[in-house]
Amino acid sequence: MTHDDLLKQLLAFRDARDWRQFHTLRNLIVSTTIEAGELLETIQWKTDEEIATLVADPARRKELEHECADVLMYLMLVAHTAGFDLLDAAAGKLKLNEQRYPADKAKGVATKYSQL
Amino acid sequence: MTHDDLLKQLLAFRDARDWRQFHTLRNLIVSTTIEAGELLETIQWKTDEEIATLVADPARRKELEHECADVLMYLMLVAHTAGFDLLDAAAGKLKLNEQRYPADKAKGVATKYSQL
Amino acid sequence: MTHDDLLKQLLAFRDARDWRQFHTLRNLIVSTTIEAGELLETIQWKTDEEIATLVADPARRKELEHECADVLMYLMLVAHTAGFDLLDAAAGKLKLNEQRYPADKAKGVATKYSQL
């Protein structure tokens, strides 16, 4: 599966249901955030040990995969609707992060760039 | 840019900074949700008209691209750390959605599958 | 119902279930955010008209009340666990906002204080 093929399938899914009318930029961004909250729910109340074993449990792992999938799909629809390439946007942001977090300064420290 | 190339660059960025130690599944999921909140902030207080023109404003558009990029990159790290392919997971979830939302029943209605 | 009485009931509820062990500051903050995502879900896909009538529909209104309640209760537990008074904290933040957003400058504009 490639990013482009997935996007095509996603748009076909949307159009077969006549859902484009609901897919305003606002609604898609709101939905991305809601799904991110559901992703967070997969680790709610869990200890580090439980999270470590979560991946080995087929049902919980599938749940994690599905929640990640939901966030990704809305994110792809946000980018498509706004008219930009999501992967290129990420590559651009990663370049910016490389400047903000020089490897020698940021090595081994979890400090925000504005405080580095 | 392909998904796989971006993931490789992302892991190289992480390893050059020795950040793997911070990238527990919990921390990555928490970070995904935080970034989704920042994405939501790009439309806070905006009217539908303002959101429509947001994409035409280079500075605001870049901000939107960057927030989407941040969500995507953490999501890719969640999937990589949990040991699954994010695009395959999304393709699998989309198949499930096709069953949950049959095109004839879901056409033109924004109703959750459990209430269809 | 007063804030203090509600907090007392909430702590009694927690202790009767021996749940203090799960109520680390991290878990309570994570849970607050998850519940805020569920609150957001109450308006997902809704038009402005649908949101306006939502409050008049007893079932939807009750759902909205419950999601707000869940956010509040976790927030109260965060404050209690961190050892501060939530209402005093809010009064303090409101004072800060009064300085950040002088009434004459901020009148009728939805602009962040850092850009006023």
Place this chain on the structure above:
Amino acid sequence: MTHDDLLKQLLAFRDARDWRQFHTLRNLIVSTTIEAGELLETIQWKTDEEIATLVADPARRKELEHECADVLMYLMLVAHTAGFDLLDAAAGKLKLNEQRYPADKAKGVATKYSQL
């Protein structure tokens, strides 16, 4: 400080800035979720030890108080705008939770009521 006094101050703050026009139910709920994401950011990347000492550090503690305050204030505005009493709503939800999580069944287990 009481809940009612805080609400009065909050509404006076809003009206002095002529911000009621922006305070639709949708915008207030979106803002609550954004602030919950900022609250989550206060513990991003932190170990359990760092979170435990966070409360003892005046600057970090103030930051935590302010983020909780922001969530609370938007939540109060949501309830006020929707026309219900936030504390009564929470008391009602707590009663429901008491039925959903009977003390004998829920004792010491962090399991969702639907799976108890």
